[in-house]
Amino acid sequence: MDRNQTTGRTSEETDALIALLDVGDGMPGAAELRARSYDLLDLAPGTAVVDVGCGSGRAVAEMAARGARAVGVDPDERMIAVAAGRRPDGEFRVADAYALPFADGTLRGYRAEKVFHILDDPARAIGEARRVLAPGGRLVLVGQDWDTFVIDSGDAALTRRIVHARADLVTAPRVVRRSPGLLLDAGFTDVTAEARTVVFTDATMLPLLADLAGKACAAGAISDAQAEGWLAEQRERGRRGRLFLAFPLFVTAATRP
Template identity: 60%
Template sequence: MTAEHPLLARLDRADALPGATELREVTYELLRCRPGDRVLDVGCGGGRAVAELGARGIHAVGADRDPRMLAAARTRAFEFVEADVLRLPFADGEFRGYRADKVLHELTDPAAAIVEARRVLAPGGRVVLCGQDWDTLVLDSDRPSLTRVIVHARADTIAGPRAARQYRALLVDAGFAEIAVEVRTMVDTDGSLLPLLDGLAAAARSSGVVAAAQVEGWLAEQSARVAAGRFFLAIPIFVASATAPERP
């Protein structure tokens, strides 16, 4: 199933990275849900979080608009629905928890998604958002100016590359309470995240902002750093949580 969907393959690799399991656990704890509570995981991908929440006794529901993703997710034998995060097919106040991991940066209107999250949450329900700011990636390189250009070239291909830094404002605007934001940094020193740099390089090449030879030299430097034990990449992951207020 993984070979049939490149995005699913990337998500599986990301979920297996050092620190990824611990980060998911943080999001589960912030939901503050008890066994039997209904939790919606939007953009559920292959359904790993839904399965892990289900193992805690939580009635987790996964929603994704990609039917191929859902086909993979359904092999985990939990509840999954095909749905648009902006128009969820659920009643008002149906859930005690709402989780969106690596989702809002894919949207041109993340504010609308947060308004919809509030709609489907019961008063006192919890929302948890998790993702990276695509302009914020820390890579040790002999060519820092080139690195900056390449990182921004990739960010420019994303619908909402800076959505993560907007989490708090989005939650404020939607009327949520008890808003908190924290940053968990994923650090790679052995090259586990080297494939991520291939994606950055591809975006820089296709945009034409950097010559192909420069991109290849940049990648070669990072591969050499891995071989020499000198690789360093840090990705800040923003985690926001809040509580749905009583309805007017």
């Protein structure tokens, strides 16, 4: 089974990720969050902007609809092929966050959503963002802190263990809380951060809860029996409309001096 040398994913795994991203794009508040990121970029007709880790290209299409000259980049060839197929009028290139295919100072906007938590060197990616941005250019990062899932459960200690064990499997699980400092270290100015919290009280996000428990179990943080019991409780909560899952998504913005 062929794997992408950069991402380590097979085509089947990429397709599964695209399906997950599609679900995320349709979550309550997701469209508003994307719109907020475009506002923070100060998009204007003709603005040259890159969407790093563009996924299936939705943000590229939405920014182009605002008149921007948007380019989507992703290291996964399969992802880029899907994006180009879905958005035939868009521009998409295979590239990663550490080596963007743009000359120094040629962009006015840089956007990355749910990307920096998978990077092993976020500071290097921010340095690359500074390289391609022109003075006065805007950068916007959207992402979550993997330690901040808020889940109601009869066993709070087990829930904490599950959440933290899942977070520890992510390359940079807490990068959003570090991002303002990283941007300041790189010389960016006008650094701001804000949060938008999403709350679910039905069974919609049971697959996410199953993923949390499954990954924690696979990591050896909890037993099979604990995972099964915890998930059974969450399914029952979902059935009765008593489930509570919340997590904030953070938007960090800055200006390239």
